[in-house]
Structures are given as C-alpha cells and as structure tokens.
Amino acid sequence: MQIAGLEHEMLDLALRMPEDLEEAYSKYAAVSFPEKSGYQNPSKIVVMGLGGSAIGGLILSDYAYDRLSAPIIVTREFLAPNFLDDHTLVVAVSYSGNTEETLRSLKSALKLTDSIVTITSDGFLEKTAKKYSLPTYVLPSGRPPRTALPQMMIALLWILEKSGLYKFPIEEAKEAISLLKELRKHYVANPEPLIELASKISESLPLVYSYWPYRYVGYRFKTQLNENAKIHAFWTPLPEANHNEIMGWEGKLQANYHPVIIRDEQEEDYLKYRIEYLKNLLRSRGISYSEIFTKGRARLAKMFSTIFTLDLVSVILALKLGVDPLPVSTISGLKSYLSTRIDPKEYSEI
Structure with a gap:
C-alpha cells in the first residue's frame, strides 16, 4: 500500500496495525x-x-x-x-x-x-x-x-x-481497530498532515512532550524516530519537564529544535494551562512547534490512534531522508561486538 507515492515493507507493517490487533485478540485468548x-x-x-x-x-x-x-x-x-x-x-x-x-x-x-x-x-x-x-x-x-x-x-x-x-477491554479494542482502519483510509487519501510533520522534523532536532496516559506514546514516537529515521530525538514527560527542562529555553539554543506536544482535547485545565505557558515560552524564543491530538473515545483507541499516526510519520520521514527504516545496523553491530566478548552460556543456560 502506498502513502504519498511511497512504498516500503516497513510502511506496510505500520499500516497493518489494525489487523495485527485483531488477529492477536483471537490468538491469545486461548x-x-x-x-x-x-x-x-x-x-x-x-x-x-x-x-x-x-x-x-x-x-x-x-x-x-x-x-x-x-x-x-x-x-x-x-x-x-x-x-x-x-x-x-x-x-x-x-x-x-x-x-x-x-x-x-x-x-x-x-x-x-x-x-x-x-x-x-x-x-x-x-x-x-x-x-x-x-x-x-x-x-x-x-x-x-x-x-x-x-x-x-x-x-x-x-x-x-x-x-x-x-x-x-473488548469494546475499547474494537473501537481501536475500527478507528485505525478509518485512519488508514484517511491517510492514504490525505497524507498531507503526516508529510508536513515529517518535513518539520527533517530540518530540526525533535523534542517530544507527552503527559499521562500518553507519556509512553510520546516515548514510542521518540524511539521510532531513532530506529526508523535514524535521527536523534528526545522525550520528556509533562509535568516533569516544567520542573527542569523548561529552564533550557533561557539559555543559548544549541540546535534547531522542533517540539512535538501530544495532547488530548479533553485534557484537564491544570494540564492546559501548563501547555499554554510552554507554548508562549516557545513562541518568545521563535521556536515553532507541532501539536498532535489523540483521536477516539476510549483510552485504548486514543493511544493506538496516536501511535499509528506517529509510526507512519517516522517511516515517511525515513523514506523522505533516503533512509531504509527497516535495518538497525548499529544495534546489530553492538550485538556482534558483544558476542565476541561475552559467552552466551552466561545468560542462556537457565
């Protein structure tokens, strides 16, 4: 399946997420x-x-x-x-x-x-x-x-x-699967939001911010950028970032940063005010940012709709950069290096 004229095995794997969820439900019930x-x-x-x-x-x-x-x-x-x-x-x-x-x-x-x-x-x-x-x-x-x-x-x-x-949570799982299928159809026909975010990240150092219950959805995006696009990316959860990381905006900017803030439209006011402050702070330093809002009703659908969207962004970014998103050669190199120095029997004989 293509998105914006792009084809790749990793893109196919990312796009079949709803079927993966569906098949796993039946398989693992036993x-x-x-x-x-x-x-x-x-x-x-x-x-x-x-x-x-x-x-x-x-x-x-x-x-x-x-x-x-x-x-x-x-x-x-x-x-x-x-x-x-x-x-x-x-x-x-x-x-x-x-x-x-x-x-x-x-x-x-x-x-x-x-x-x-x-x-x-x-x-x-x-x-x-x-x-x-x-x-x-x-x-x-x-x-x-x-x-x-x-x-x-x-x-x-x-x-x-x-x-x-x-x-x-069977009803939540059903909603997530249905929503991902709808999103897939939408993104195949309208890939512009994915391409736009990938383009912004391609020219910057991405900083990912997310709050509970999407903390590790944000972390997932950071690691997908690392492994698929082979770029550095950093993640800090909110509100923790408000107690240390925001001080970095006072000093000399060390890179061309692009913050990505993962949000829920039903977020609490105490989160909204903190994000408003962060956005004002970024604007005061001339920093552009992107906001990704979750989709769906229940928590599982909101989580997976965001994971699905950002996984696709990471693969599209890789392909736009001319990078193969599939292999992780440096990780493989580390494993090869360790295999010559550590006897697998130390940990495999259990």
Whole structure:
C-alpha cells in the first residue's frame, strides 16, 4: 500500500496495525494460567524487557495506572528486582528470545518466584519457557520487534484478565481497530498532515512532550524516530519537564529544535494551562512547534490512534531522508561486538 507515492515493507507493517490487533485478540485468548498464587490476583506485575520489547509494558503501565490495585513495574536491566516474591507476576518479554538483559533478569527472577509468563517469538526465552512450563504468548516471527507492539499490548491485556486483575477491554479494542482502519483510509487519501510533520522534523532536532496516559506514546514516537529515521530525538514527560527542562529555553539554543506536544482535547485545565505557558515560552524564543491530538473515545483507541499516526510519520520521514527504516545496523553491530566478548552460556543456560 502506498502513502504519498511511497512504498516500503516497513510502511506496510505500520499500516497493518489494525489487523495485527485483531488477529492477536483471537490468538491469545486461548493461553491459560496455573491456578496458584502469583498467577492469580498478584500483588504486582513486573514486566522485563528492552527496546521494542519493553514498550508494550510501558504503555500498559500508563493504560492501567488508575485502573488496577496492583502496580505494573517495567524493568530494563540485567538483574531482576529483589522485591519479587510468590505474589509477583513476572512477564519476560523478548521478541527474538535472545535479549541478554532479559535472559539475565529472568535467570535471577527464577530464584525468587516461579510465577512467570513469557512473550516471545523464538530463541532461548522460548526454550526456557518450555523447560519450566511457563505460559507463553508466541509472537509472529520475521519482523522488527518494534512492529510487534500490537501483539505485545494485546498479550499484556490478556495477562491482566487471566490473572484476575482487569477484564479484557473488548469494546475499547474494537473501537481501536475500527478507528485505525478509518485512519488508514484517511491517510492514504490525505497524507498531507503526516508529510508536513515529517518535513518539520527533517530540518530540526525533535523534542517530544507527552503527559499521562500518553507519556509512553510520546516515548514510542521518540524511539521510532531513532530506529526508523535514524535521527536523534528526545522525550520528556509533562509535568516533569516544567520542573527542569523548561529552564533550557533561557539559555543559548544549541540546535534547531522542533517540539512535538501530544495532547488530548479533553485534557484537564491544570494540564492546559501548563501547555499554554510552554507554548508562549516557545513562541518568545521563535521556536515553532507541532501539536498532535489523540483521536477516539476510549483510552485504548486514543493511544493506538496516536501511535499509528506517529509510526507512519517516522517511516515517511525515513523514506523522505533516503533512509531504509527497516535495518538497525548499529544495534546489530553492538550485538556482534558483544558476542565476541561475552559467552552466551552466561545468560542462556537457565
């Protein structure tokens, strides 16, 4: 499928997000959990993952922030936190199944709890899940991890239901799927807003601002710009940026910045006033900015409509810059470098 005359495999993957959500819902409904403490009504959920395998947990933590009595904690480290216990549900996520940090964390987690679920497509994580008979959500293989966010998010929402913490939001999911299909049709026919934002970012250093429950939707955009367009981008959540980052606008500007502010038209006044101040501050320094408003009624649709839109912007930007959005050569180079210095048995033999 083309947008503005552009064609690419990554564009196709971004555009099929509604089908990915739809298929994952049916596929993952069948995964069952053991009837024991930790799996049932856990006191907390710890999601372990890195990069594209962590983003689902981060977005889920925003989605569920005011809806669960149990916290969702995302760790992106080599070691599991010491507070894991028999009442903790651990979710180990690695698209490839071979992420060193996640496998090391899992190895240490198994010493503290056996209530563990895995989300993966293959690799050592899948082998470990089979060895310990851990419930597993199998991701589609052969694609960049960052494009599997829909499947990861649906799997995580099912985990909330199977653990007895939160009923799967089927009506929200249906709205999100329907809205993304409408947006896809709209953007194919009217790509100008996507191209305009991509053009503004192409000539600047993007600074992404977002507030709860879209904090990590903003972070997702930052990382998509990194991985797809191969450019630097920075993200700070609001209101935190108001307590430190805004001071940077007093001094000498170090680059040609272009802030992107993610907003909800139903935002609270206390957020609106802070953003008004930020916008006035930017105008006083001659800084242009863009605002992206969420679409949809329920939270899940608002989140995914924005993710869908900004994912497309990142791919269009890459193609306009003459960059292949698919490979992540520098990340692959790091993994190759580490493979000559670290024995995989250190973390793969669990």
